[in-house]
Amino acid sequence: MDALERIPPRRGRAQRLVQGQTLRIINTHGSQVVDFWAFSAEDPLEFLSMEHLRASLGRIFPKAGDALVTNRRRPILTLTQDTSPGVHDTLIAACDSHRYAGLGCRDYHENCTDNLHAAMRAIGQRAPECPSPLNLWMNIPVDAAGGVAFEAPVSKPGDYVDMRAEMDCIAVMSACPQDMLPINGEACTPMEAHYTLV
């Protein structure tokens, strides 16, 4: 296992993956949502796409063994292991400045959309857009009438997911800065997370 890399609270990181490498993302403190994206290294216009993934899986939530597909319906990663109860979200947009303004924030608030673009720029890449993210550990229950709620994660400290690259790609992770809703736990305190290559 390589060294542990830190995703600071409220910040994003991008990591290049070679086909066959496995990325482990760790919920160090247990209740931190990590927004996740993946872009093809060859052509960043091809990326992990939630609306294509739901059609491919026939489910709104991915689980271990699932191929995670792009907007060209090709596997970019495989979710090989998940030590958490598997409650992740594919439905909700990354937070952005407009979201925090709507919640009453008057000043700049860190957000996952800006974190995506900053993390890509930091490795000399450019995200062509902000795709709908795979929100790891984000707990968005859907009821029988189609209602969705924003709940605290059900994961525990040290839970991790492993994803194997099915093509050379760039993975981007953002430790979600949401502190106005309990999406990162009832304490509303965004925390660090970690990742490594295994």
Place this chain on the structure above:
Amino acid sequence: MDALERIPPRRGRAQRLVQGQTLRIINTHGSQVVDFWAFSAEDPLEFLSMEHLRASLGRIFPKAGDALVTNRRRPILTLTQDTSPGVHDTLIAACDSHRYAGLGCRDYHENCTDNLHAAMRAIGQRAPECPSPLNLWMNIPVDAAGGVAFEAPVSKPGDYVDMRAEMDCIAVMSACPQDMLPINGEACTPMEAHYTLV
């Protein structure tokens, strides 16, 4: 009411809307899915976004009275009336050439993604990407375990939805060419639809 405009089977149409105008989309034959997009006329990088809409509504399905928001979380349209049972889809990507290849199609198959881009080009515009569409009348039930199914529409001939423009925008509609799954009815025969300004 203006003249009825035809959306031919398997094809797309784009229509400019001025703030305050209401677009009526008619399911002429009752079981035709119409993929729907809307882009700001001022800046097409702002568009109707399903992942932002679900967060805004707290529901995965929109209903009459709902503001339909953009990727900047501003209302672009209001769904003012819906004569159908309200079964629409916000979860599934527009069909594309990769989808039909995956279903076994060897030759070109018309698809909603190409229809979006062609319809925009036909009025001298360019879609910056293919946002996840609002799939009018598309019947994608979600079960308690998060499973999704592809079912025939529950609408009837002549059902319509009215949407009022909340900003100057471009609406794009595609009469979905899907004929390999029963998403446009058990006969798997894509049909025309119509629209008008009311």
